Amino acid sequence: MTSSPGRLPMRQMLLCGALIVTLSMGIRHAFGLWLQPITMAHGWTREDYSLALALQNLVWGASGPFIGWWADRSGAFRVLVPGALLYALGLAGMALFDQHLPFLLATGVTIGLGQACTTYAVIYGVIGRNIDASQRSWAMGITAAAGSFGQFLMVPLASTLLHRLDWSSALLALAASALLIAPFAWGLREPSRQSPPRHAHPTDTPAQSAAQALREAFSHRDYLLLTAGYFVCGFQVAFIGVHLPSYLADQKLSPEVATTALALIGLFNVIGTYAAGALGQRLRKTRILSTIYLSRAVVMTLFILTPISPLSVGIFAAVMGALWLSTVPPTNAVVAQMHGVQHLTMLGAIVFFSHQIGSFMGVWLAGRLYDLSGSYNVVWWIAIALGVVASMLNLPIRENRQPASRLVTA
Structure with a gap:
């Protein structure tokens, strides 16, 4: 596993x-583990808490293209360090504010901005610029796997903190851990991004501006289909990640079952x-994407139609x-194939914005419909139907198709 000079x-x-994404x-x-402690402590509804996390996802997605442009231009390091500070400040506010508006701003806006600066889009931009296309999908898989390991590691840790500390102190402990992102960012310092990357993908047009890249992407049918499909991913994972613990509690299962499920x-x-x-590769x-979305729909259908137990969970x-x-x-590898890596962080962040709109809807709508009906059943069926739609959207995408302005094909 070697790297090229420069x-x-x-x-x-x-x-x-991997450590940053973890x-x-x-x-x-x-965050789903805090839904019941925080709503009970403040006398809020599930929709109140869900709205904060839904706003967090929306801010994360909406700010992503701008932060992506910044990272493409200045390098990931200059984005990751302030992102770590924002993440920690937002977690502290989540722990300390007992009025809904300040809580909404800290949890929704501040953490959302921190996540936009410290998660996949920024890290994938570094990978895309520094790893050849022959290894890019594999390297992105390694990084995504690290984020998954982070869930496996951090969810039991968060549950332990909740059991040993009060919920606000547990959030302050997580705020301290978020600050560790800053020293890890030192290892991702790149040469100045003020000029086009020296090791750009062969399909990059060296003089292409960010505005030209945006116009090109939005005129590309397959890029738009990919973006639309990613909405569904956000809806499904945000709904399950935030509301699964409460759904299982409603089914009279112990909190340990929810913690184990998330882990x-x-x-x-x-x-x-x-x-x-x-x-x-x-x-x-x-x-692959089409198969994943269809498989999710099948798995969710079997889950809600099967008698629930710790084993089925x-x-x-x-x-x-x-x-x-x-x-x-x-998804990110397809974006790189379609449009090269010169503006990969920005273009990947736009696709991810669609994901986060879906996340907003999945988190908020689940809380809203639960408060109206006392059940998550309708949301499960919406998530299932959307999985089928996303599977169909990805089938006609031609991932190697290049826009007409490209001088060299992939």
Whole structure:
């Protein structure tokens, strides 16, 4: 595993990127454990808490293209360090504010901005610029697997903190851990991004501006289909990640079952994301995506139609975990194939914005419909139907198709 002269060392880049994603994604995957403690402590409804996390996902997605442009231009390091500070400040506010508006701003806006600066889009931009296309999907799979391991590691840790400390002190402990992102970011320092990358993908047009890249992407049918399909991924994983613990509590299962389920999702996601990245080197990536979305629909259908028990929850979590973030490596690799890596962070962040709109809807709508009906059943069926739609959207995508302005084909 070597790197070319002038590029970041591959081992260093993958290790530091993996550690950053482990922390940033691991912390956010545990937020569902705080739904009941916080709503009970403040006398809020589930929709109140869900709105904060839904706003977090929306801010994360909406700010992503701008932060992506910044990272493409200035380098990931200058984005990751302030992102770590924002993440920690938001977690502290989540712990300390007892009025809904300040809580909404800290949890929704501040953490959302911190996540936009410290998660996949920024890290994948570094990988895309420093790793050859022949290894890119595999490397992205490694990083996505690290985020999955973060869930496996951080969810039990967060549960332990909740049992040993009060819920606000547990959040302050997570805030301290978020600050560790800053020193790990040192290993991702790149040469100045003020000029086009020296090791750009062959399909990059050296003089292409960010505005030209945006116009090109939005005129590209397959890019838009990929973006639309990613909405569904966000809806499904955000709904399950935030509301599964409460859904299981409603079914009279112990909190330990929910903690185990979230940890199993993280553990099996390590396998699923790595496998998706590795398979993306050999198989058509959009077929992989179509299969993942359809498989999710089948798994969710079987789960809600089967009598619930700790065993059925464990099986659901393991299988869903293998499908959880396995969409991430092939999606970002397809963006790089379509449009090169010069503006990969920005263009990948736009696709991810669609994901986060879906996340907003999945988190908020679940809380809203639960408060109206006392059940999550309608949301499960919406998530299932959307999985079928996303599977169909990905089938016609031609991942190697280049816009007319490209001078060299992939």
